[in-house]
Amino acid sequence: MKIELTKEWCLQMARMEIDAGADIEIGAGPVAADPTIRYSESAMEHVPDPNIAFGRFVRLMRRHHHLTLEKLAEDADVEITELVEIEDDSRHKPEPRTVYQLAKRFQVPTTKLLQLAGLSAPKDARLVHEAIRFAARSDPVEELSENERAALEAFVSVLSELQ
């Protein structure tokens, strides 16, 4: 099957791959299987750890910007029900689009927020370490304190610094 592909089309799409975040992997297919072999268990690794840091980050950033859930949902053009789950249920896996929109609204690197949300593999072990530290320093129940504000600002700096 012959396909007509212009140079312009190929390069435009290649640049869009870069714009999307060059560290986004492009792949598809079941992770375990060869079609000739039936595996008795999935090769997908169980992910036991909840996205505590991601939900905490979203909550604090929202409060830092003095936004209600409704206002944030409206500003970021995301479903409010998902925002509630992100903040309240650390086991919730967010939609990729939601994370993308939140990154735009909070002006933090999309790729890093995707990694924090568990939607993409962290390429820097420091992000995981800093996320845990941030989650440990921030308390979701209390009002945004000076310490929470300092922790949030420090973590935002880390997200922006990491290559």
Added chain:
Amino acid sequence: MNVEISSAFLLDVATGQALEAELWDAITERQLADWEGEWTPALMQAIQNLNRAGIERRFWPQSRHWDWRRKADAFKGLLSKPGFSVMCQDMTQGMMIVDTLSAARLSSQTGKPLVYIEFLENAPWNRKGLVLAEPRFQGVGSLLMRAAIELSLNEDFKGRIGLHSLPQSDTWYANTCGMTDLGVDAQKEGLRYFEMTPEQSQAFINKGNQP
């Protein structure tokens, strides 16, 4: 095997230059030899580095167990399971196997035939941070997606395609490709299932034609 080769281009990330490439409508011994001799050693070295860096296994390349020779052998001769590959600088840069006997699940397209992408993989050196700090070439994924769409059009499936995304690729399919996310498929190892309607496939093609 009668192979049709289409001219294409990839972007050399380091130089920003366009490089001549080829889109093959097959996976032949040549591609499999590259997979065995180049992809696999590079991938194994990358995994060793990840392991030594203490990165958890759940973040390792999720296609690391794939055996392209077994996949190709299993589907050899099946007209409903064509393969595609991307070549550049005399090396295989990407491979894909599709299925033409699947049907759409999206409510507006339910039951209509589509091209289902069984497996799609980019060469290890084209994935940022895996082998090289920056990808060597960009554009491989787009070429393979275009091939799937063109096959769908050729089969009179109107450009409909579907796939189960590797988790690390969810954002690409959702945002850049503009596919519809039908959610987690418990029957497919919890992977997210995406589909592209005829309109979405035309929009994907049009993206590359924008000035």
